[in-house]
Amino acid sequence: MQKTLLLAASLWLSLLSFSLLATAVDTGYREPASEITAIVDAAPTPSASLSPDGLMLLSLQFPALPSLADLAAPEHRLAGVRLNPANNGPSQPRYIAGVTLIDIASGDSRAIKGLPANLKVIAAEWSPNSRYIAVVQLDDNQSSLWRIDTKNATAKRWGKLQPNAIQGARLEWAANNEELYLLAVAARRGAAPVATKVPAGPVVTEARGRTAPARTYQDLLKDQHDEALFSHYFSSQLLKISLKNKITNIGKPALIRSFSLSPDNQHILVNRIEPPFSYAVPLFRFANSTEVWNLRGEVSYTVANQPVADNLPIAFDAVVTGPRSVSWRSDAPATLHWAQAADGGDPKNPAEVRDQLWQLAAPFNAEPVKLLDMAFRFRNLLAANASTALVYEGWWQDRQEKVWLVSPDGSAEPRLLWQRSTEDRYADPGRPLMTTAANGQRLLRVEQGQLYLTAVGASEEGNRPFIDKFELATGNTERLWRSAAPYYEYPITLLPSGKLLTQREAPTEPADFYLRDLQSGELTALTNTPHPMPHTLGISRELINYQRGDGVPMSANLILPSGYDAKRDGPLPTVIWAYPREFRNAAAAGQVADSPYRFNRVSYWTPQFLATQGYAVLDNATMPIVGEGEVEPNDNFIAQLVLNAEAAIAAGVSRGVTDPQRVAIGGHSYGAFMTANLLAHTNLFQAGIARSGAYNRSLTPFGFQSEQRTLWDDPDLYLAMSPFFHANKLKTPLLLIHGSDDNNSGTFPMQSERLYQAVKGHGGTTRLVMLPLESHGYRARESVLHMLWETQSWLDEFVKNATPAVAP
Incomplete structure (x- = not known):
């Protein structure tokens, strides 16, 4: 006992001496040479968002570095998430500090009137017809919803609700362009729980023979007060708001992690966090339910009830055993698709089939239909129509990727388009261009049986981005354009005009947006960013x-x-x-x-x-x-x-x-x-x-x-x-x-x-x-x-x- 006390005292003294030493070194914030300070204070590189109709750019300007006072704002650390309790937003968010509309045809830019003077936008979403842009503004003590009208370049606050922006403020427009769905702080939410000065009891966790390895995580829940705070701040009211400010609540407030409107706008896919909450893993591994709701917020179909994922193998290809990656098929009115492990979710288990891809159409009362057996893990599905979709699967252990052409309607057998090593950047065929349908859904862009593929174009001489035309029937590729010295130019999309929207830069020229005529090679600058330093x-x-x-x-x-x-x-x-x-x-x-x-x-x-x-x-x-x-x-x-x-x-x-x-x-x-x-x-x-x-x-x-x-x-x-x-x-x-x-x-x-x-x-x-x-x-x-x-x-x-x- 005496040795233990001496050891503890020795440790305490060593820590104390370390503390004293730390305070003995010169303190206070210092600044480097003025040339270096000027680099820090230089204007950040702007970005842009393309409208769904391809006719406008929303230029996005970003702020300089925040101050220490900004970082000292209130903060809770709950379930692996850091949040600001004063405004129900993320802690220390990165935000947009300025926006400008640019007409692509003319290159003319328009300032937007009516926005908050101290603009801090953390989310922005175009309406399907490109008329409006919904944005979430984050102030010190609240979040608010605003609407930009691109017709007259004006903005105004949209309703008196407060978006729950802790997880990023998801916004989803209805296909009619007149309603917006979002998660908001419940109107009658009470005051936040207050910690008791006297603990209610010890914090106890236990293990009883169940294997549960986990990597190290921080900011986890640690006691009942944390649980109460988590329930308070993460609870949201799903609602829709009309252009006339009519608010309709959908269901009751719940711990909603995500939601997604079906393409026909008749159903809502909702993922909810379920108690009891874990003290061992962060939010993304909590127990959860994935459900289909009707527009009144009633559950019409339960896709999955997942327990807390605290016992997954630590291998990178390990997954839960139930339905996962649940989503709407973007080309169909209301068809779900999801992946499900066929190997118990453990990559160490021998199996010819690792994952299976399933789909189920409304009214969700039939048996699910299998789309594909996969030797790897499901990564993504990109749909164009009932007969054409791409399915990506990958296996981290071998750094392999497969891409399949599938027919969701069963009209053709799945066909492997390519298999490649994800480490081999030189052989990357690229990712397909997408297009926005009239209802706002993102679809695989297929024209006359051909895809458009873009990539950074890695090569021995460095990255040279390109855009290719890929014929689905034959696998033949036609190079439409490739970046050439002395510029680095990346293709963003082919516009309705047939011109290529690109972002181009050079060693002494900041990145700007351009229109490129693929026939003549003519370039038209849309932005003109000055050299920041x-x-x-x-x-x-x-x-x-x-x-x-x-x-x-x-x-x-x-x-x-x-x-x-x-x-x-x-x-x-x-x-x-x-x-x-x-x-x-x-x-x-x-x-x-x-x-x-x-x-x-x-x-x-x-x-x-x-x-x-x-x-x-x-x-x-x-x-x-x-x-x-x-x-x-x-x-x-x-x-x-x-x-x-x-x-x-x-x-x-x-x-x-x-x-x-x-x-x-x-x-x-x-x-x-x-x-x-x-x-x-x-x-x-x-x-x-x-x-x-x-x-x-x-x-x-x-x-x-x-x-x-x-x-x-x-x-x-x-x-x-x-x-x-x-x-x-x-x-x-x-x-x-x-x-x-x-x-x-x-x-x-x-x-x-x-x-x-x-x-x-x-x-x-x-x-x-x-x-x-x-x-x-x-x-x-x-x-x-x-x-x-x-x-x-x-x-x-x-x-x-x-x-x-x-x-x-």
Whole structure:
């Protein structure tokens, strides 16, 4: 007992000393060099939404970074979801801060009058006829519904209801263009539950022999008060509102997770959360019911009652055993389709048929009809009409995908169109264009028996997007157009006019929308985005290719300072930024995954910003971890990391831009894990930057990243891959940065805190920066600027000012 008390006291004192040490280091938010701050404050790249009739674009402008005060808004963390109780919206949402209508034929733009002055739109939905756009505005203390009239470019608030926007504010227009369906806060919802000062009793969970492995999750329910809060905030009233502001409630308030109107508008598919609630898994694994409601909110058919999914195998292809992926067939009046496992949901079970695809038409009183037996897992169904639909199936274990042509009406046997490796980007045939029917349903676009396929067009020379015409009967492909140097141009859709709507950019030109005449090649600009950071125009970016020691091809974006000349200026201090990725095929691992013609928007999220301070940067340096046949990728994780790092450094040195004695390595999340491992197992670097990583894999014992084996399956693997257990070797200066409210699975803030203590305890050089109010990605302007200041200061001290290599 005395030893236990002494141990506890020792632990308490060590934690106290850590706390005192943390407060002893200089505090307060700092800012980097002004050139870097200007990069952070540059206007975000705008986007756009195409109207269903293809005649208008809704240009979307996004805000600058929020402030710490914005992040300090009220927040509840319930069932894996973070919400703002003041406005019943998501916590710290990303939103649209400005909208403009653009006429595609003329290129004319129109400002929209009547919108809130402080616009914060988190959802927007076109009506099927393109006349209206419904939007959800999020204010500090409420959410509200607004309607934009595209005819006169005006907006007004739509009713006095409050959308329940916690899960994204789904909006669905009726086919008549006069009614909108949505989830709202119940008009008579009472006050939120208040926690009692005295607990009602202990929190008890138990296990009785039922296997229930699970990966690490955060923000789970933890007690009865959390359950009460969950029921309060997630309860919604499904309703419809007319253009004349008439509100019709559909059923009673319920814990509705999602809903979908049938194409004929006579039924509603509803997914409801069912109690009891789990303390072990997040919302998406809670017990739930999938039902068909009539327009009065009465249940007319129950598709599935799923228990809490807390006992799924941890393999990536594991699924629940009942109906899943339930949806309406978009080409039919009211026909459901769903997938169902035929192998017990466990990919380890041997089976020729893994999944089956079923359909059932209204009035839902017949036996379901099987559409397809699948050797893989169902992924998606895209329907054009009763005789034509595409079914996608995939198997993660082998990185395989199949695409079938099926006839939902049974008029033809299913036919395999293609099977491919999802790792083989060069062989990707693309994804089909869709079209919007008069009732608002999205349909597969089929014209004279042909599909249109678009893809990024990966190739050895970089991504070159294309649009193809694919003949369903023969499988023949005709290339209609492909992006060409010196531009990166992506095809969005073929418009009714026959012209191609694209988004085009170049290294010195931000992305803009264009109309391209496929016959003449004539281009018409629809938008004209100014360069957001002209002071970076001289910074160069080159997509370079190289090989690692075993012959696997690799690539990186080489970023160099403005005016730099290797022969004149000599090699530079260099920062390599990367993120490891697992592959089952060495050839696929080496494929180029970028384009040399993308807009050179100097990033602050990766170290590109350091080019303003005289650094060379190898950004997005590929870090393939390959395992072929019976060998898993992580079986040789460390050895392959070292090969990758050596190759990246050699690539910079061979070009005369990298000083091998002044190189740093860095990464975020799994890239931080990579960084700590490389510093522990090599002497290649002078410093490391590790942001929001996980370093002790025993804290993620049921798998991590793409690893499916558990700690108990292969404890040696977990220990070998964990830099925490090699902290005694971490002597290279390591900067650790972490959001104090990180909610990403596995990357608990404790991971960085414990690694810091371990390195410090072994006499290493390290610094720990915990960013208040920040999650896995840092958002507040103050946090981002401080992160950049820390990064620049650390690298200047240990890399830039290190002793340069002696010229041969």
